Amino acid sequence: MSEERSGAAILVECLARQGVEFVFGYPGGAVLPIYDELFSDTRIRHILVRHEAGAAHAAEGYARSTGKPGVVLVTSGPGATNAITGIADAYMDSIPMVVITGQVPTPLIGTDAFQEADTVGLTRHCTKHNYLVKDPEDLAATIEEAFEIATTGRPGPVVIDIPKNVQIATALQGDGPAPRKKRYQPRMIGAPEEIAEAVEMIAQAERPIFYTGGGVINSGPKATELLRQLQSITGAPTTSTLMGLGAFAADHPDWLGMLGMHGTFEANMAMNQCDVMVCIGARFDDRVTGRLDAFSPGSKKIHIDIDRSSINKIVPVDLGIVGDCGAVLEQMIACWGDRKCRDLGEWKARIAGWRARDSLAYPPGKDAIMPQLAVERLFALTRQRDPIITTEVGQHQMWAAQYFGFMGPNKWLTSGGLGTMGYGLPAAIGAQLGNPDSLVIDIAGEASIQMNIQELGTASQFRLPVKVFILNNEYMGMVRQWQELTYESRYSNSYSDSLPDFVKLAESYGWKGIRITDEAGLDAGIQAMLDHDGPVMVDCQVSKDANCFPMIPSGAAHTDMLLYGDLVGGTMEDEAKALV
């Protein structure tokens, strides 16, 4: 039965039909009609955040951990602008998200009305697509297309800006999908001749490597299985970007660890020395490639990506395959058939040699806990529970990536492309809602955690037992590390002064607070965090001067890694300084 409904009612009905369980949002003048619809709706649970940036990151955490699109609802003007960091973050990391923003009524658009911002203009280049809906007649079709665009092809955020009068005006809504032109048709499968060529190249390779990325995770859990299957039949050693961790099991003998700026020695050396590189759902980011003219100079490169614009964007490849990682992996496995893989013994022996350098080794702490040890202990004490780990951005993020072992997909949620401090706590909240029975831990730094610390209240309100594990070194550690390497240790503004008492702060929000100050208390502190049935914030005070190694310094090649104990000059050429 078709029914005449207000724009707000059509929106809520569409969200329910899309299977939306949670809406992360914050009310305001321009979304009051929608909030009134939500008030009596029993299908959708609204999660009230404390800041709109938190809403967007929570939606990201929900999306990354469940594979379902995250939904955000914010008001016009500051509501929308506050959400933009999270939208840009989702865009960079290809996270499916639908963001509903209120807008001033259409007759007021362009008049500098109260809480007016040009949301469509502001989000144009940090969304996969965006809309301003000027008539409730168009709402249902727009929302359906928005979900399709956000979740298919290369996923990403889509913004729907809805003026207040469009929320109130009515239109007829039918029972089925709204009629619309189907115009978005991403290419999912690779061309058969390209698949055959790729398989032939891998079969002929003496020194193959799989370099996998977030695309494998985004493609869904099946892609992870297929990756593992293709790896087992080809025997190729496998490394991953930050975003792709978990697609390949960290305890597999052919796992090389993460690659790139803070990747392992063996991963980066193998990338440099391989003869066939298969890039699966990664994008040759500058954090991965290091100096471009020295990036894997002798290899043939195959690049599988659902986004044609990723291919040849930075590194020219010999064979580009446009398609969904999962679909292409399946095609490759079928095409491989019952071939035998070459004897890769010599290649693996070389890798074993690089591995023997033990590039993740770090010196014991003198008086303080080494942050690397803290992450290792956290991993050891939680791995049986298969936790979901979120992070903020900085040294702690890299240590988490290096020392926590990820065994499966959707368990590692971190801000990779945009590098957004303040991501981890709201993302943990979103992940906990989507995975109520999972252990969710935000590995944080004392500086990053303060960027969205207001979300402690959200976790309290919705009784979410998230854990925040702060590696507190009283520095913006990554900034301090770069200043040490580049600016002769002039620590300009990188010291965390006037820190709150994190234990008291936690308690004031109804959380449990735990402080860990020495190695002897480390395991007990972690155990106490795990034993508490509710949200816990741990202030783990770690060595103040520990640095994140191995490291490819800015402008250096994969073969020029700094390991712990290497002497550093403390200065850099201007060309290297100018790189990000």
Place this chain on the structure above:
Amino acid sequence: MKIQHRASERHVLTVVVDNEPGILAKITGLFTARGYNIDSLTVADISEDHAISRITIVTGGPPQVIDQIQAQLERLVPVHRVIDLTEEGPHVERELALVKVRGTGETRVEALRTAEVFRANVVDTTPESFIFELTGSSTKIDSFVGLMRGLGLVEVGRSGIVGMMRGAEGA
């Protein structure tokens, strides 16, 4: 340290898009956001129901940048297809110009004579001025405008380039 600039080549792209609000801003914004150049841009709707627009963009860059521009444009949801006319082969490029010239006596006669040589039409005339309408390649228009500078040129309006593949096939 000095900033390095890279050599560039000129390409004409035809972009077929849904005629919806904001599409032009999406496209021009993409060029500025990613640091690409626009030398000229024309747009008009071309279908009977006004649902489809055709945009012609003249841009420049090294070959891999041109390839990226095409790929980035294709990522936009309202973009149906992008054709690189320069890459595809023989094609026609045309531009329209309106050129206002003011003068009397010999310069006025000379302006009119030159316009005839260039097959420009007179679309407005007063006792002391003409507006010429000229269609052709950009270089033809450049030379016409160049000649008019000495003959009392007042102002020039140019449409930017519209392009199409030669031959029977549609783009």
